[in-house]
Amino acid sequence: MEIRRQEIMELLFARALAGEGMVKTNPLVAAGLVKDGELLELAAHRQFGGLHAEAALLNKYTGSLQGVELYCTLEPCVHQGKTAPCTERILKTDIEEVTFAHIDPHPRVQGRGMKKLLKAGLTVTTPVCRSQYRWLNRAYFYNQVAGLPWLEAKLALSVDGYIATESHHSQWLSGPESRHYTHLLRSRVDAVMVGAETVRRDNPSLTDRVTGRESQPGAIIVTTRPQTLSPSLTLLSERAAETTIVVPSQIEPALGEKLEESGVTLVRSELHDGRYRWTEVLPRLYRAGFGRILVEGGGGLVGDLISAQLLNELHLFNCGHVLGSGIRSARLSHKTEKVFNAPRFRLLEQHRFGEDIYIRRLSEQSLRRVGFNLTPHPRLRQRLTGVGFKG
Ligand SMILES: NC(=O)c1ccc[n+]([C@@H]2O[C@H](COP(=O)([O-])OP(=O)(O)OC[C@H]3O[C@@H](n4cnc5c(N)ncnc54)[C@H](OP(=O)(O)O)[C@@H]3O)[C@@H](O)[C@H]2O)c1
The missing domain is CATH 3.40.140.10 (Cytidine Deaminase, domain 2)
Incomplete structure:
Protein backbone atom coordinates (compact mmCIF):
# COMPACT_ATOMS: atom_id res chain seq x y z
CA MET A 1 0.00 0.00 0.00
CA ASN A 137 8.21 23.02 -4.94
CA ARG A 138 11.47 24.48 -3.57
CA ALA A 139 10.68 28.00 -4.70
CA TYR A 140 7.45 28.11 -2.66
CA PHE A 141 8.93 26.53 0.46
CA TYR A 142 11.95 28.86 0.26
CA ASN A 143 9.64 31.87 -0.31
CA GLN A 144 7.75 31.00 2.88
CA VAL A 145 10.90 30.64 4.99
CA ALA A 146 12.94 33.50 3.54
CA GLY A 147 10.35 36.00 2.27
CA LEU A 148 12.55 36.17 -0.84
CA PRO A 149 12.24 34.90 -4.42
CA TRP A 150 14.07 31.68 -5.28
CA LEU A 151 16.99 32.80 -7.46
CA GLU A 152 18.72 30.68 -10.09
CA ALA A 153 21.24 31.91 -12.65
CA LYS A 154 22.12 30.81 -16.17
CA LEU A 155 25.46 31.61 -17.80
CA ALA A 156 27.25 30.40 -20.93
CA LEU A 157 31.02 30.32 -20.35
CA SER A 158 34.02 30.10 -22.63
CA VAL A 159 36.65 27.45 -21.87
CA ASP A 160 38.57 30.13 -19.95
CA GLY A 161 35.54 31.32 -17.94
CA TYR A 162 34.40 34.47 -19.80
CA ILE A 163 30.80 35.30 -20.71
CA ALA A 164 31.66 37.80 -23.50
CA THR A 165 34.65 39.27 -25.29
CA GLU A 166 36.17 42.56 -24.12
CA SER A 167 34.00 44.33 -26.71
CA HIS A 168 30.93 42.64 -25.12
CA HIS A 169 30.30 40.19 -27.93
CA SER A 170 28.67 37.01 -26.60
CA GLN A 171 26.38 35.67 -29.33
CA TRP A 172 26.71 32.80 -29.45
CA LEU A 173 29.09 31.10 -27.09
CA SER A 174 26.64 28.23 -26.58
CA GLY A 175 25.20 25.91 -29.21
CA PRO A 176 21.56 25.48 -30.30
CA GLU A 177 20.81 22.67 -27.82
CA SER A 178 21.96 24.79 -24.87
CA ARG A 179 20.00 27.80 -26.11
CA HIS A 180 16.92 25.59 -26.50
CA TYR A 181 17.36 24.45 -22.91
CA THR A 182 17.62 28.08 -21.77
CA HIS A 183 14.11 28.65 -23.13
CA LEU A 184 12.89 25.72 -21.01
CA LEU A 185 14.53 27.30 -17.98
CA ARG A 186 12.68 30.55 -18.76
CA SER A 187 9.39 28.67 -19.03
CA ARG A 188 9.68 27.55 -15.39
CA VAL A 189 10.10 30.95 -13.75
CA ASP A 190 8.03 34.04 -13.04
CA ALA A 191 10.64 36.43 -14.41
CA VAL A 192 14.06 36.63 -16.05
CA MET A 193 16.33 39.23 -14.42
CA VAL A 194 19.35 40.93 -16.03
CA GLY A 195 21.89 43.61 -15.20
CA ALA A 196 21.57 46.88 -17.12
CA GLU A 197 24.82 46.33 -19.01
CA THR A 198 23.40 43.17 -20.61
CA VAL A 199 20.34 45.14 -21.67
CA ARG A 200 22.38 48.05 -23.07
CA ARG A 201 24.72 45.72 -24.98
CA ASP A 202 22.45 42.89 -26.16
CA ASN A 203 18.91 44.34 -26.28
CA PRO A 204 17.46 40.94 -25.23
CA SER A 205 13.77 40.01 -25.30
CA LEU A 206 14.12 37.29 -22.60
CA THR A 207 11.10 35.37 -23.87
CA ASP A 208 10.46 31.64 -23.94
CA ARG A 209 10.24 30.85 -27.66
CA VAL A 210 10.09 27.08 -27.24
CA THR A 211 7.34 25.80 -24.94
CA GLY A 212 4.37 27.91 -26.04
CA ARG A 213 3.45 28.71 -22.41
CA GLU A 214 0.26 30.73 -21.98
CA SER A 215 2.04 33.92 -20.95
CA GLN A 216 5.66 35.00 -21.07
CA PRO A 217 7.82 35.26 -17.95
CA GLY A 218 8.25 38.85 -16.78
CA ALA A 219 11.53 40.70 -17.29
CA ILE A 220 13.43 42.54 -14.55
CA ILE A 221 16.23 45.04 -15.23
CA VAL A 222 18.55 46.20 -12.45
CA THR A 223 20.01 49.66 -13.00
CA THR A 224 21.20 52.68 -11.03
CA ARG A 225 21.05 54.77 -14.22
CA PRO A 226 17.62 54.27 -15.81
CA GLN A 227 18.28 57.31 -18.02
CA THR A 228 20.81 55.19 -19.96
CA LEU A 229 18.13 52.72 -21.11
CA SER A 230 16.93 53.65 -24.57
CA PRO A 231 13.10 53.65 -25.04
CA SER A 232 13.66 51.64 -28.22
CA LEU A 233 15.03 48.62 -26.30
CA THR A 234 12.72 45.60 -26.70
CA LEU A 235 12.13 45.36 -22.93
CA LEU A 236 11.08 49.03 -22.83
CA SER A 237 8.96 48.98 -25.97
CA GLU A 238 7.38 45.70 -27.21
CA ARG A 239 7.68 44.07 -23.77
CA ALA A 240 7.17 47.17 -21.61
CA ALA A 241 3.97 45.85 -19.99
CA GLU A 242 5.85 42.76 -18.73
CA THR A 243 9.00 44.61 -17.63
CA THR A 244 9.93 45.70 -14.10
CA ILE A 245 12.90 48.00 -13.56
CA VAL A 246 14.70 48.30 -10.24
CA VAL A 247 15.50 52.02 -9.95
CA PRO A 248 16.94 54.24 -7.20
CA SER A 249 14.32 55.67 -4.81
CA GLN A 250 15.82 59.07 -5.63
CA ILE A 251 14.91 58.70 -9.33
CA GLU A 252 14.08 62.05 -10.91
CA PRO A 253 10.22 62.27 -10.81
CA ALA A 254 9.92 63.27 -14.50
CA LEU A 255 12.02 60.24 -15.57
CA GLY A 256 10.02 57.93 -13.29
CA GLU A 257 6.76 59.19 -14.80
CA LYS A 258 8.05 58.85 -18.35
CA LEU A 259 9.10 55.25 -17.73
CA GLU A 260 5.80 54.36 -16.09
CA GLU A 261 3.88 55.97 -18.95
CA SER A 262 5.72 53.64 -21.33
CA GLY A 263 4.10 50.73 -19.44
CA VAL A 264 6.98 49.41 -17.32
CA THR A 265 6.65 48.87 -13.56
CA LEU A 266 9.22 50.50 -11.29
CA VAL A 267 10.48 48.99 -8.05
CA ARG A 268 12.25 51.71 -6.07
CA SER A 269 15.10 50.95 -3.68
CA GLU A 270 17.70 52.95 -1.73
CA LEU A 271 21.26 53.15 -2.97
CA HIS A 272 24.06 52.57 -0.44
CA ASP A 273 27.41 53.82 -1.78
CA GLY A 274 25.91 53.66 -5.26
CA ARG A 275 24.70 50.02 -4.95
CA TYR A 276 21.45 48.34 -4.04
CA ARG A 277 21.23 46.03 -1.06
CA TRP A 278 19.74 42.77 -2.21
CA THR A 279 18.18 42.22 1.21
CA GLU A 280 16.10 45.34 0.44
CA VAL A 281 15.42 44.75 -3.29
CA LEU A 282 14.53 41.05 -3.23
CA PRO A 283 11.69 41.20 -0.64
CA ARG A 284 10.16 43.96 -2.81
CA LEU A 285 10.37 41.76 -5.89
CA TYR A 286 8.80 38.89 -3.95
CA ARG A 287 5.93 41.13 -2.80
CA ALA A 288 5.53 42.23 -6.43
CA GLY A 289 4.67 38.59 -7.25
CA PHE A 290 8.00 37.08 -8.31
CA GLY A 291 8.47 33.78 -6.46
CA ARG A 292 11.08 32.28 -8.77
CA ILE A 293 13.53 34.28 -10.87
CA LEU A 294 16.11 33.20 -13.47
CA VAL A 295 19.09 35.58 -13.50
CA GLU A 296 20.56 35.65 -17.00
CA GLY A 297 23.67 37.67 -16.27
CA GLY A 298 25.76 39.43 -16.71
CA GLY A 299 28.76 38.76 -14.53
CA GLY A 300 28.27 41.89 -12.42
CA LEU A 301 24.76 40.97 -11.33
CA VAL A 302 25.44 37.24 -10.84
CA GLY A 303 28.65 37.93 -8.86
CA ASP A 304 26.89 40.42 -6.62
CA LEU A 305 24.14 37.92 -5.81
CA ILE A 306 26.67 35.17 -5.07
CA SER A 307 28.55 37.52 -2.72
CA ALA A 308 25.27 38.30 -0.96
CA GLN A 309 24.68 34.49 -0.59
CA LEU A 310 21.29 34.88 -2.22
CA LEU A 311 21.77 32.87 -5.40
CA ASN A 312 20.47 29.34 -4.87
CA GLU A 313 20.95 27.48 -8.13
CA LEU A 314 23.37 27.77 -11.06
CA HIS A 315 22.88 26.54 -14.63
CA LEU A 316 26.25 26.74 -16.39
CA PHE A 317 26.96 25.92 -20.02
CA ASN A 318 30.67 25.23 -20.57
CA CYS A 319 31.30 26.02 -24.23
CA GLY A 320 34.22 25.38 -26.56
CA HIS A 321 35.43 28.92 -27.40
CA VAL A 322 38.61 30.27 -25.80
CA LEU A 323 38.39 34.08 -25.55
CA GLY A 324 41.69 34.89 -23.80
CA SER A 325 40.17 37.98 -22.16
CA GLY A 326 36.72 39.45 -21.72
CA ILE A 327 33.83 39.83 -19.28
CA ARG A 328 34.21 37.56 -16.27
CA SER A 329 31.38 35.19 -15.40
CA ALA A 330 30.87 36.25 -11.78
CA ARG A 331 32.52 39.39 -10.44
CA LEU A 332 32.14 38.95 -6.68
CA SER A 333 31.75 42.07 -4.61
CA HIS A 334 34.03 40.58 -1.92
CA LYS A 335 37.47 38.96 -1.90
CA THR A 336 38.20 35.45 -0.66
CA GLU A 337 41.57 34.73 0.96
CA LYS A 338 41.23 30.99 1.51
CA VAL A 339 39.63 28.42 -0.76
CA PHE A 340 37.74 26.90 2.15
CA ASN A 341 36.03 30.27 2.78
CA ALA A 342 34.92 30.67 -0.84
CA PRO A 343 31.22 30.43 -1.76
CA ARG A 344 30.63 26.89 -2.97
CA PHE A 345 27.93 25.27 -5.10
CA ARG A 346 27.24 21.54 -4.86
CA LEU A 347 27.12 19.55 -8.12
CA LEU A 348 23.58 18.36 -8.91
CA GLU A 349 23.78 17.11 -12.48
CA GLN A 350 25.60 17.42 -15.76
CA HIS A 351 24.61 16.67 -19.33
CA ARG A 352 26.14 16.96 -22.73
CA PHE A 353 24.21 19.40 -24.93
CA GLY A 354 25.79 19.09 -28.37
CA GLU A 355 29.28 20.57 -28.02
CA ASP A 356 28.54 22.13 -24.62
CA ILE A 357 28.47 20.68 -21.12
CA TYR A 358 25.57 21.73 -18.92
CA ILE A 359 26.30 21.78 -15.21
CA ARG A 360 23.71 22.42 -12.54
CA ARG A 361 24.77 23.38 -9.02
CA LEU A 362 23.07 24.23 -5.73
CA SER A 363 24.28 26.67 -3.09
CA GLU A 364 24.00 25.13 0.36
CA GLN A 365 25.29 28.37 1.93
CA SER A 366 22.43 30.49 0.58
CA LEU A 367 19.91 27.94 1.87
CA ARG A 368 21.63 27.66 5.27
CA ARG A 369 21.68 31.44 5.49
CA VAL A 370 17.89 31.48 5.86
CA GLY A 371 17.65 28.13 7.69
CA PHE A 372 16.05 26.30 4.77
CA ASN A 373 16.46 22.51 4.61
CA LEU A 374 16.37 20.98 1.16
CA THR A 375 17.31 17.56 -0.20
CA PRO A 376 17.79 17.48 -3.98
CA HIS A 377 15.51 15.15 -5.91
CA PRO A 378 16.84 11.57 -5.58
CA ARG A 379 16.78 11.14 -9.36
CA LEU A 380 19.17 14.07 -9.93
CA ARG A 381 22.37 12.24 -10.73
CA GLN A 382 25.71 13.36 -12.02
CA ARG A 383 25.25 12.13 -15.57
CA LEU A 384 27.28 12.81 -18.64
CA THR A 385 25.36 11.01 -21.31
CA GLY A 386 23.59 11.85 -24.54
CA VAL A 387 21.61 14.94 -25.37
CA GLY A 388 18.35 15.55 -23.59
CA PHE A 389 16.13 18.40 -22.67
CA LYS A 390 14.86 17.31 -19.28
CA GLY A 391 15.68 19.50 -16.26
N1 LIG B 1 27.37 34.39 -21.84
C1 LIG B 1 26.28 34.64 -21.15
O1 LIG B 1 25.56 33.73 -20.70
C2 LIG B 1 25.87 36.05 -20.91
C3 LIG B 1 24.68 36.32 -20.22
C4 LIG B 1 24.33 37.65 -19.98
C5 LIG B 1 25.18 38.66 -20.38
N2 LIG B 1 26.31 38.37 -21.06
C6 LIG B 1 27.22 39.43 -21.48
O2 LIG B 1 27.67 40.05 -20.28
C7 LIG B 1 27.98 41.41 -20.58
C8 LIG B 1 27.37 42.28 -19.49
O3 LIG B 1 27.76 41.81 -18.24
P1 LIG B 1 28.35 42.77 -17.15
O4 LIG B 1 28.88 41.89 -16.09
O5 LIG B 1 29.25 43.73 -17.80
O6 LIG B 1 27.09 43.60 -16.63
P2 LIG B 1 25.66 43.18 -16.05
O7 LIG B 1 25.83 42.28 -14.89
O8 LIG B 1 24.76 42.77 -17.15
O9 LIG B 1 25.13 44.60 -15.58
C9 LIG B 1 25.80 45.29 -14.54
C10 LIG B 1 24.93 46.47 -14.18
O10 LIG B 1 23.77 46.03 -13.49
C11 LIG B 1 23.42 46.97 -12.47
N3 LIG B 1 23.65 46.32 -11.18
C12 LIG B 1 23.95 45.04 -10.95
N4 LIG B 1 24.04 44.82 -9.62
C13 LIG B 1 23.77 45.98 -9.01
C14 LIG B 1 23.69 46.40 -7.64
N5 LIG B 1 23.88 45.57 -6.61
N6 LIG B 1 23.41 47.70 -7.38
C15 LIG B 1 23.22 48.54 -8.39
N7 LIG B 1 23.28 48.21 -9.70
C16 LIG B 1 23.54 46.93 -10.00
C17 LIG B 1 24.36 48.16 -12.71
O11 LIG B 1 23.69 48.93 -13.70
P3 LIG B 1 23.97 50.47 -14.02
O12 LIG B 1 25.30 50.50 -14.69
O13 LIG B 1 22.88 50.90 -14.91
O14 LIG B 1 23.94 51.17 -12.71
C18 LIG B 1 25.58 47.45 -13.26
O15 LIG B 1 26.45 48.32 -13.96
C19 LIG B 1 27.44 41.70 -21.95
O16 LIG B 1 28.50 41.73 -22.84
C20 LIG B 1 26.57 40.51 -22.27
O17 LIG B 1 26.60 40.20 -23.64
C21 LIG B 1 26.68 37.11 -21.32
Missing part, protein backbone atom coordinates in the same frame (compact mmCIF):
# COMPACT_ATOMS: atom_id res chain seq x y z
CA GLU A 2 2.85 2.35 0.93
CA ILE A 3 4.48 1.79 -2.49
CA ARG A 4 1.17 2.46 -4.29
CA ARG A 5 0.76 5.64 -2.23
CA GLN A 6 4.19 6.83 -3.37
CA GLU A 7 3.44 5.93 -6.99
CA ILE A 8 0.21 7.92 -6.93
CA MET A 9 1.95 10.85 -5.26
CA GLU A 10 4.63 10.83 -7.98
CA LEU A 11 1.91 10.99 -10.67
CA LEU A 12 0.52 14.02 -8.86
CA PHE A 13 3.96 15.63 -8.68
CA ALA A 14 4.31 15.32 -12.46
CA ARG A 15 0.92 17.00 -12.90
CA ALA A 16 1.74 19.75 -10.35
CA LEU A 17 4.64 20.83 -12.60
CA ALA A 18 2.04 22.02 -15.14
CA GLY A 19 1.80 25.17 -13.00
CA GLU A 20 5.52 26.01 -13.26
CA GLY A 21 6.01 29.60 -14.32
CA MET A 22 2.26 30.27 -14.02
CA VAL A 23 1.37 30.07 -10.31
CA LYS A 24 3.85 32.80 -9.26
CA THR A 25 4.13 32.96 -5.46
CA ASN A 26 1.55 30.18 -5.03
CA PRO A 27 2.66 26.56 -4.58
CA LEU A 28 2.74 23.92 -7.32
CA VAL A 29 -0.13 21.65 -6.33
CA ALA A 30 -1.98 18.69 -7.82
CA ALA A 31 -4.78 16.57 -6.39
CA GLY A 32 -6.20 13.18 -7.35
CA LEU A 33 -9.13 10.89 -6.55
CA VAL A 34 -8.23 7.28 -5.78
CA LYS A 35 -10.43 4.21 -5.32
CA ASP A 36 -9.06 0.76 -4.46
CA GLY A 37 -5.55 1.96 -5.34
CA GLU A 38 -6.59 3.24 -8.80
CA LEU A 39 -6.36 6.88 -9.81
CA LEU A 40 -9.79 8.02 -11.09
CA GLU A 41 -9.07 11.67 -11.88
CA LEU A 42 -6.44 14.33 -11.26
CA ALA A 43 -6.13 18.11 -11.56
CA ALA A 44 -3.62 20.86 -10.82
CA HIS A 45 -3.46 24.48 -9.75
CA ARG A 46 -2.65 26.09 -13.12
CA GLN A 47 -2.66 29.83 -12.67
CA PHE A 48 -2.03 32.45 -9.97
CA GLY A 49 -5.45 33.42 -8.60
CA GLY A 50 -7.03 30.41 -10.33
CA LEU A 51 -8.83 27.44 -8.78
CA HIS A 52 -6.88 25.40 -6.25
CA ALA A 53 -6.15 21.84 -7.37
CA GLU A 54 -8.68 20.29 -4.96
CA ALA A 55 -11.52 22.55 -6.19
CA ALA A 56 -10.55 22.02 -9.84
CA LEU A 57 -10.61 18.25 -9.22
CA LEU A 58 -13.95 18.19 -7.42
CA ASN A 59 -15.49 20.38 -10.15
CA LYS A 60 -14.19 18.02 -12.81
CA TYR A 61 -15.21 14.68 -11.28
CA THR A 62 -18.91 13.96 -11.50
CA GLY A 63 -19.00 10.32 -10.24
CA SER A 64 -19.80 9.10 -6.71
CA LEU A 65 -17.25 9.91 -4.00
CA GLN A 66 -18.31 7.01 -1.73
CA GLY A 67 -15.16 5.12 -0.71
CA VAL A 68 -12.96 7.49 -2.73
CA GLU A 69 -9.74 8.87 -1.21
CA LEU A 70 -8.42 12.33 -1.94
CA TYR A 71 -4.69 12.69 -2.59
CA CYS A 72 -3.08 16.14 -2.54
CA THR A 73 0.53 17.19 -2.86
CA LEU A 74 0.05 19.95 -0.27
CA GLU A 75 -2.14 20.18 2.85
CA PRO A 76 -5.58 21.54 1.83
CA CYS A 77 -5.98 25.20 2.77
CA VAL A 78 -8.28 26.40 5.50
CA HIS A 79 -8.42 30.14 4.85
CA GLN A 80 -10.33 32.38 2.49
CA GLY A 81 -7.80 33.74 0.03
CA LYS A 82 -8.37 34.51 -3.64
CA THR A 83 -10.49 31.32 -3.61
CA ALA A 84 -12.65 29.56 -0.97
CA PRO A 85 -11.02 27.20 1.61
CA CYS A 86 -10.43 23.72 0.17
CA THR A 87 -11.12 21.98 3.50
CA GLU A 88 -14.72 23.30 3.47
CA ARG A 89 -15.19 22.05 -0.05
CA ILE A 90 -13.85 18.59 0.91
CA LEU A 91 -16.08 18.38 4.00
CA LYS A 92 -19.17 18.94 1.81
CA THR A 93 -18.41 15.66 -0.03
CA ASP A 94 -18.47 11.96 0.97
CA ILE A 95 -14.66 11.80 1.06
CA GLU A 96 -13.47 10.17 4.30
CA GLU A 97 -9.74 9.79 3.65
CA VAL A 98 -7.20 12.42 2.69
CA THR A 99 -3.49 11.82 1.97
CA PHE A 100 -1.05 14.65 1.35
CA ALA A 101 2.70 14.96 0.87
CA HIS A 102 3.53 17.99 2.99
CA ILE A 103 2.08 20.42 5.53
CA ASP A 104 1.54 23.88 4.00
CA PRO A 105 4.09 26.26 5.60
CA HIS A 106 1.92 29.29 4.75
CA PRO A 107 1.36 31.14 8.06
CA ARG A 108 -2.42 30.90 7.62
CA VAL A 109 -2.37 27.10 7.21
CA GLN A 110 0.56 25.32 9.00
CA GLY A 111 -1.39 22.23 10.06
CA ARG A 112 -4.78 23.92 10.52
CA GLY A 113 -6.14 22.23 7.37
CA MET A 114 -5.13 18.84 8.74
CA LYS A 115 -6.67 19.58 12.17
CA LYS A 116 -9.96 20.62 10.57
CA LEU A 117 -10.17 17.39 8.57
CA LEU A 118 -9.27 15.25 11.62
CA LYS A 119 -11.82 17.09 13.78
CA ALA A 120 -14.51 16.30 11.23
CA GLY A 121 -13.62 12.59 11.60
CA LEU A 122 -11.66 12.09 8.35
CA THR A 123 -8.59 9.85 8.18
CA VAL A 124 -5.49 11.85 7.27
CA THR A 125 -2.17 10.37 6.09
CA THR A 126 0.92 12.55 5.83
CA PRO A 127 3.80 12.93 5.02
CA VAL A 128 4.23 10.97 1.80
CA CYS A 129 7.32 11.59 -0.42
CA ARG A 130 7.88 14.76 1.61
CA SER A 131 11.47 15.58 0.59
CA GLN A 132 10.73 14.93 -3.10
CA TYR A 133 7.87 17.44 -2.96
CA ARG A 134 10.03 19.99 -1.13
CA TRP A 135 12.50 19.77 -4.02
CA LEU A 136 9.85 20.10 -6.73
